[in-house]
Structures are given as structure tokens and as C-alpha cells.
Amino acid sequence: MKHTIMAVAVTTLMLANSSAFADTFKVGYMTTLSGSAGIIGKQMQNGVNLALKHTGGKLGGHDAEVIFVDDQRKPDVAKQLANRLIKRDKVNVVAGIIWSNLLMAIHKQVTRSDILLISSNAGPSPLAGDKCHKNFVSMSWQNDQTSEGMGKYMQDAGIKSVYMLAPNYQAGKDMLTGFKRHFKGEIIGEVYTKLGQSDFQAELSALRSAKPEATFIFQPGGMAVNFVKQWNQSNMDSVSKLYSVFAVDGISLPALKETAIGTINTQTWSPDLDNDMNKKFVADYKSAYGGYPSFYAAQAYDTMMAIDHAVRTSGSTKTEAMRSVLAKGNIPTTRGLLAMNTNQFPVQNVYLREVILDKEGNATLKIIGTVMENHGDVYAKDCKF
């Protein structure tokens, strides 16, 4: 009797496995899981896992397998991992990627292998313009978009002079370029800090002596916590007013807490964005992982939902079929039905957000206005597939 049960159990398992292997849809998800940026990767991993929970572990009806790889924020590691995902794991889609310099490092090898590459975060300008490729789709934004919103807001607010700080890499340059496109006041300083820098005291000393009316920063992840903390310790509020993009968010707010209350930033997503998909995402995220999701988590969730949508709508797992569905836009996301530009970057609203305390006393973000509606990037005109 015992043996019979065992035999049946083993056969069932084998059958279950073989049927699962037959058409498993594989996603190679690259993010940063170690080092100081590991918290960002963790949030993205949570977003992906939550999406799979909502789709019942399937993508477009196929059993789904997600292979998470840790790029360690190093371009050389990212290249090796991309190669492994393509050649050894034979994934259908490579997705994720936080950092623009890493995306620049891997995009050629993925897109030329005829595998769909979907960014959950990085949006470097070359990939939106003349170096664009039809196998690359962004489910986040082009780097300039968010800071263009902030530049426009500060221009409209009548701010006369600004001092800018961003890390010295592709995204930092894109952000400041985007900002300058709509801000026409005086640029007193344009400072590029080291990526991953933790002490900004020297920059703050220089900023104090320059006396700008406003300061604009792009400092993602832990860099923002350090910057805002040292900003407060040096009482910089008495010198200049701080505006930011990708700095005060779901990653840094648990650490910054009340020190960030009242600060203003722009973003294409917000935890209080009023649509059904986002409400469900935020509520389920909070109950599953505790704490608010950041935009990183939301975009990772959107990426998986976009893959699900592409496979389901096209009824195919072929790269070209999935791509042409995504290129049409109308993708269900936490930002509503997402429209796509000709370069396969989203056309979307840029919201103005303020840091507030919620009912439980946790710091979060609230939309206080829409700076730009259905906003596309400027590079799309240079993109010819």
C-alpha cells in the first residue's frame, strides 16, 4: 500500500513537472540585490513576486519562472549575467535594471539576440533616441521626463536661481539636461557627485557660499538619505529651498521620516494614484511586505503585468509578437492604461508630490498637482527602428 502511494505520488510529480517544463515562460530579472542599493532590488523583487501572485503564477496563461540575478551595480557583472540569462537559461524576456549605465552595458547583447528587453527603471537618453532598438521597451520613463516636470514647476513658480547636484553617470546627466529644458532661470552651480557618495559636506559648504534661491537634486536610493540628513544637519533650509527627483521616495522615507515632511518632488507614479490597479497593488504590497511600496516596486509590478498583457493579447511568446503589442500602448499598469511613444517609452503624466504623514504616522507621498499631461520624451524623433 505504502509503495503504491509512493509510486502514484512520484508519477504525479513527474507528470506535473513535465507539463510545467513544456511551455514555461522564463523571465530573467536583473536588479541590484547586494550592497547599499540592495534595498531597491528587494523592493523590485517584491513587486515582481506580487504581480505573479496576482496572475496566479502565470504570464499570459503560461506557467512562469522568474530568475532573479544580482548585478551588484557593476556594468561588467551585468554583462556576464545577461550573457548567462540568454545562453544558459534561455529566457524569453530580460527585464529589470535599475541603473542607466548598466542598461547601456547590456542592451546590445540582449536586443541583438532577438530577446525582448524591458526596463523597469533605467531610461537612458541614447536608448530613447538614435541608439533605440525595437526589442527594447521601457515600462518606467525616459530619464529626462521626471526632471523636466520639476524644471517646469520651478520655472512656473518663478524661481530665479538654482544649484544642481546629481551623480556622475548617464542618468545624472540626463536628469540635469531634462531639468534645464524647461527651467530658464540662472544656473548657479552644476555639480556631479560620485555615484554612491555618502558624505556631501564639501558640496554643501560650496553650495552655502553660492547662496542659490533653490537647490535641485537627483540622488537615488541611499545617497538621498545621506544628502537630506546632512542638508538638515547643516541647516541648509536657511540658505536655499530643496527640490528633488528620485531622492525622497519609498526607499528613503522610512529613514528620513519627519525630516522630509513638506518637501516637494515630481514622479510619474505615486502610492495615492487613484485607479483600481494601483489601489490593489499598494494595499496588497503593504499587507504582504509591510510599509509603502516605492516607485521601483510599482514599475517592477507594471513590467510583469505588461509581459502578461503582451503574451495574452498576442497569444504568442515570440519577441516580435510581444513587442508589437506593447508598442501599441494601452498597457494596464498602476499608472492607468499606459500609452507608448514611437520609441517604445511611455507617454505619461508627471505629478507633483508632497511628503505627508499618513493616519498611522508613516511618511508617504501625496499628489498635489499634475505638472505635465501625456508627456513624451524629446528623443523619440531621433529613433528609427
Added chain:
Amino acid sequence: MTITLLLEQVFNGIQSGVTLFLVAAGLTLILGIMDLVFLAHGAQVMIGAYAATGFTLLTGNFYLGIFLAIPLTFASGYLLEYLIIKHLYKRDHMEQVLATFGLILFFNELIRIGFGPAALFSNLPPSLSGFVYILPETPYPVFRLIVIFIGLALAIGIYILVAKTRMGAMVRAGAANPDMTAALGVNIHMLRRFIFSVGASLAGVAGMMLAPLTVVEPGMGEPLLILSLVVIIIGGIGSVRGAFIAAVLVGLVDTIGRVFLPDMLRAFMSQSAADGAGPALASMMIYILMAVILVFKPTGLFPPKG
């Protein structure tokens, strides 16, 4: 560029230099005297920062947090030497590199399991979060001044310990000839354990001083490890005096280069070329400094005699 701004940046440079010295001092003793390649020294910085922040959150008192954290960093160094490091002295350098690199990963993961991957935020008590006017119109955070004083005081303390005390004589003798020192009745094993624990505590203190200034997160000590390796190479491996001078030099060159170099380049370059080259060159400055010093003094500024 005004003269007050330059002076303020000199203060910033010294402050980052003395913090670096606390990390480098222990490392130079471990590398120079014990002939051990120890890469997990950055983890000691992280342990110090987490211990101080953890105890501060637990007790609600910043000073009590520091007071409890110092013995803990000493104990962690002592235990690490007793459990793992003592087995590595007789191994070759490659094996030491592998083992201590493994320790970096181990400690980072341990912290992540214990405290989570998110950064901790440690606030200064109101008594330390004010400003002092070091120059007219130049308010400077009190805590950063305290960091400078603590760093200088510890530097003097280490100098006296190594150069003037019986313990220091044993340390120096152990470095020159460990077998002979052991034959003369000095417990060389305990001596090494003591040096290692003191080195760990110094790195821990650096972490405690960094905690209120920057974020406390897994892997926070690693950038400091690379800088302190530069420092001990410039200073001469095994020399505490060399480590101090090199640390302040590196702190100053890094800070001043970072702030003024892009502006200087803009004077004779186009804006976009300067924006590209300035930060890149600034981050290379300390390595250029190291290379230049090694050309003229291949064993560093103050190689220990003997």
C-alpha cells in the same frame, strides 16, 4: 572661491581624514605588524555603526549607545581573532584574501538578517546638532568638530601607546622578530589578539562617528576600506604616524579636488568638457597622489624601520 570657503573645505578635508585614519590605523598595524591581509576591516566600521545606532535606539540615549557599543566592537574583534583570524597567520596572502573577503560577505549578510536591508537612521541628540561659527558667516556642525577632536585625541593616544609604553615596545618587538619576542617570554598570541581587537575598536569608533553623519546600511564600510588601503600604502605599511599624515593628506586632496577641480577646469575648457572631465579627474586625484608618492618613495612616506 573665497578664502573662508577654502578654510571651510580644509576643515571638511581634515574631518574626513581623521575618520579615515581611525580605519587605517588598525589596518596598518594588522597588515604591517601581523603580516595579515585583512579585507573585512570595513565590516568592523559597519559593526561599530550598527552597535552604536542599535544601542541608541534601544536605550533612547546617544551617549549610552556609544558607551555600550565600544566594548562590543572590542569583543567582536577579540572573538573574530580567536575563532578565525588566528588560523590564518601561517597561510599565504591569497588564502588570507579569500578568507577575509568571505568574512565581508558573511558580516553584510548577518547585518541584513538582523536589521533588514533598509538603511537605519541615527539622529544626533540636540546637544550635538548645533553649529559653531568657526569663521564669520561660516556655521559649522558641532558634531563634525567633535569628530575632528576625537580623531586627533585617538591619534595622539595610539602614538603614545605604540611609541612610549611597554605594551608598545612589545608590539614593535613582535613586528621585528616574532620568534625572538616569544622566546623572551612575551605571549605573542595574546599580543596579536590585543592589536587586532584594538584595531577593530578603532574602526568601530570610526563607524560610530559616521553613523549620525551618513546612513547606517549593510556594506557601508567598504568604500572606506579601499580609501584606507590607499592611506596605508602612502603612509608606509605598518606605520601609525605615516597612516595619520597620509589619511589627512588623502582627506584634503579628495575634498578640495572634488570641489574646486571642476571649477578650475571650466576656466580653460568648455562647460560640457569640464563637466565630463572634472568629476572623473577629481575621483582619480588620490590615486594620482598615491602613484606620484610611490614613484619617489616606493615604500611609502614613513616606512617602519627594522
